[in-house]
Amino acid sequence: MKLLEGKELYYKYRKDYVLEDVNFKLNSGDFFAITGPNGGGKSTLVKNILGILSPTKGSIDISFEVKNGIDIGYVPQNTNINLEFPITVLDVVMMGNGAKHKSINRVFSFKYSSLEIECAKHSLQKVGMDCFLNSKISNLSGGQRQRVMIARAICSHPKLLILDEPTSSIDVQGQKEIYSLLKKLNETITIVVVTHDLTVISKYANRVLYINRSGYMHDLSNKNFALKDNEHICEVELMQMLGANNG
């Protein structure tokens, strides 16, 4: 079932096009990887899908209603987050839930209702972090923090989960754990991940979208493209394979 489709998508920042004629289609249950060089437009595409940015030309059709990001879970790059912020794991996860339970407990909004806490616990259980509910987020490792961000993103039971370079600041072991977790979550949620890690693409993704700065785009969603398990590739090899598929 088609979940999302981008048609002839253009996005212009000031005078330059960051996205040019991007086409892609995403089906329910996909593990969809978006890759390409820095400045290639990956994050811009994600922001267009999320509705943070609007395409200059073209369209993105979403097969479900999106309101306040509820049906799309999002894990941002988090480059601007203050790592020393005094905040608990529960507080962070509740940010993903807040819009759904906005009417609850508004009078004294420091406290969460038992329903809200249960919901947060449930999300944390899915990422194996439920025992850290009241921990301060700055006391967690990079991998643990990213798991909490994923719990926040899935707290509202979204149909689609988008992660923007989720393992960029995590050690190798942590990266493996995050992707294993995502593969498990993929059993019930469609996943889009922006990544530079081509090994990840080969192991986990069933579809790949390659975007580069000048807007060259390879949509492989209908080309039966999947890299074998345990196959390690470099970008040149990936491009050759993409070229072979397109040719």
Added chain:
Amino acid sequence: MADILQYTFIQNALLAALLVSIITGIIGSLISVNKMTFLAGGIAHSSYGGIGLAIYLGLPIFLGASIFAIFSAVLIALISFKQRERVDIFIGLIWAVGMAIGIIFVDLTSGYNVDLMSYLFGSILAVNRDDLIFMFTLMVIVLLFIHLFYREILAVSYDSEYANLRGVKAKGFFVAILVLSALAVVVAIKVVGLILVIALMTIPTYIAELSSNSLYGMMIKASVLSTIFTISGLAISYEFDITSGASIILVSATFLILFLLFKKISTITSRF
């Protein structure tokens, strides 16, 4: 010492210390977690322009300082939306231009105004009933703002991009935080003066941040610490007949150094 409590000016000073500490504890926490200390410094110093203008025109000083501080806060907010990367240049500009306007208007005012020094270094012992009403009103506004919008404020402060995605008007809350910061700076100027105001906004909040698990915990601790520092500083300044603003800041700084030392020693001893 207890007999001094019968004096109205001391009672006013203690009440002002409590009200301003609650305001700066809460707003200072928001300034700290949003990394807006330099920005608050810019607003504080630019408000000198309002003080100078108010003296020149014969208007209430708080009114002039408040209008100028709010204007600076909104201007900085609008610039930061457009020029986020280089907003520091504009903050520095607003900081200096505000001070320059203040100096020029004071020059143009006939005669030397001795009260002006109290706005540079604070004059908590000169707080009057109107000042207390202003402080109390602002405290009620700040408490209401936090009470009604705590989750939104927390979301915007922690991850504004994500909050925006979830339908929270991040820019609106950013402007609201800045405007309240501007007003908090104006009332804090009465206690410690604009030269020292940033220390009052940051020292208690930094200690609270290091020892809190949540933003509201940080706000409560910062308010309590600020009250202790302000009243202790006031008592020392009375006892030794020294400037109250400087005394308050030195008490705060001494406590901060002791706290950091204690924290460091605790970390070292916990290894053994």
